[in-house]
Amino acid sequence: MRCQGPSMNLLPALLSLVCFAAGLSSLGAAPAVPPPRESEELAARYEAVSTPQFIQGQKLISLLSIEPGDSVLDLGCGTGRLAQHVANLVGPQGKVLGIDPSFQRIAIAKRREAAGLSFEVAGSDNLSAFASSSFDRVYLNYVFHWIDKKEETLRQIYRILKPGGRIGISTGSKNQPSRVRKLIRASIREVLGEVPPDLFVSPFQMSQKELRTLAEQAGFRNVDCQVFPFADYAKDPEEVIAFLSASSSGRFLSGVGDERRERILSVLKHKLSKLQTERGIEMDHPALLLVGEKPR
Numbered sequence: 001m002r003c004q005g006p007s008m009n010l011l012p013a014l015l016s017l018v019c020f021a022a023g024l025s026s027l028g029a030a031p032a033v034p035p036p037r038e039s040e041e042l043a044a045r046y047e048a049v050s051t052p053q054f055i056q057g058q059k060l061i062s063l064l065s066i067e068p069g070d071s072v073l074d075l076g077c078g079t080g081r082l083a084q085h086v087a088n089l090v091g092p093q094g095k096v097l098g099i100d101p102s103f104q105r106i107a108i109a110k111r112r113e114a115a116g117l118s119f120e121v122a123g124s125d126n127l128s129a130f131a132s133s134s135f136d137r138v139y140l141n142y143v144f145h146w147i148d149k150k151e152e153t154l155r156q157i158y159r160i161l162k163p164g165g166r167i168g169i170s171t172g173s174k175n176q177p178s179r180v181r182k183l184i185r186a187s188i189r190e191v192l193g194e195v196p197p198d199l200f201v202s203p204f205q206m207s208q209k210e211l212r213t214l215a216e217q218a219g220f221r222n223v224d225c226q227v228f229p230f231a232d233y234a235k236d237p238e239e240v241i242a243f244l245s246a247s248s249s250g251r252f253l254s255g256v257g258d259e260r261r262e263r264i265l266s267v268l269k270h271k272l273s274k275l276q277t278e279r280g281i282e283m284d285h286p287a288l289l290l291v292g293e294k295p296r
């Protein structure tokens, strides 16, 4: 892999990421979304509840035709479960680098062992540190809806992919809100009287058409964007809320203040309890899966 070592070149960016991970906005600018409220406990909880993301991620990876010997970047790798799966596909001749702005998640990821598998604290703002044409595949599994600078991120991914290399994105679908998401909105409306601009769950979701257009505008060709319906079960309302909190790095409902958050959660728990069955509460996760190719 010909990428430059991120730890060599990323000191200023890593410092700002430390602020980011600590929940501080850099340079006093107001954050576009509530900052993450990451902690070791939340990162460990994510590792425990992220099976839905892992299943969706395996589907995404199956569309990317990853081959032994490939060099792969997992952008927003979380605790690294999917990266480890990919390391087994590329084998000892290949390389998989997982990067994530949460040092707590990277600490868990670094416990994983596989030939050619490594992890660094970094995020979408740090892609300029990688050399052009470094990777055969770059994927983002359930990360793109947390990224506001989407055009720039895609531009950088295009640059660091080798000609013929592929991008893979799985992300929440703006036009196919899950049942739980609808209940969240209804609970917010019940308590606040309105649903403010969506600062509460995955703020930067796109429609299938928007995502495809964005990828094509970045230069990707043979773009395929499909909806992947998937559902699993949470044990009870508490487990649904634990999933939402952990998968949003603690941002879930954090923008409304503690008192109003508690009131919304209480309404939400009540609504969720009505969906309780013997198997638990069904959680659907309608995702968009996009793959595209950098022309040779």
Ligand SMILES: C[S@@+](CC[C@H](N)C(=O)[O-])C[C@H]1O[C@@H](n2cnc3c(N)ncnc32)[C@H](O)[C@@H]1O
Pocket (backbone or CB within 6 Å): 050, 053, 054, 057, 075, 076, 077, 078, 079, 080, 081, 082, 099, 100, 101, 102, 105, 122, 123, 124, 125, 140, 141, 142, 143, 146, 147, 247, 248, 249
């Ligand atoms: C729902 S988790 C998905 C984690 C992992 N991809 C998986 O499949 O389990 C979203 C991840 O995106 C990361 N993230 C948030 N903003 C990011 C950014 N700008 N660049 C890279 N990763 C980011 C978070 O730290 C978090 O680990």
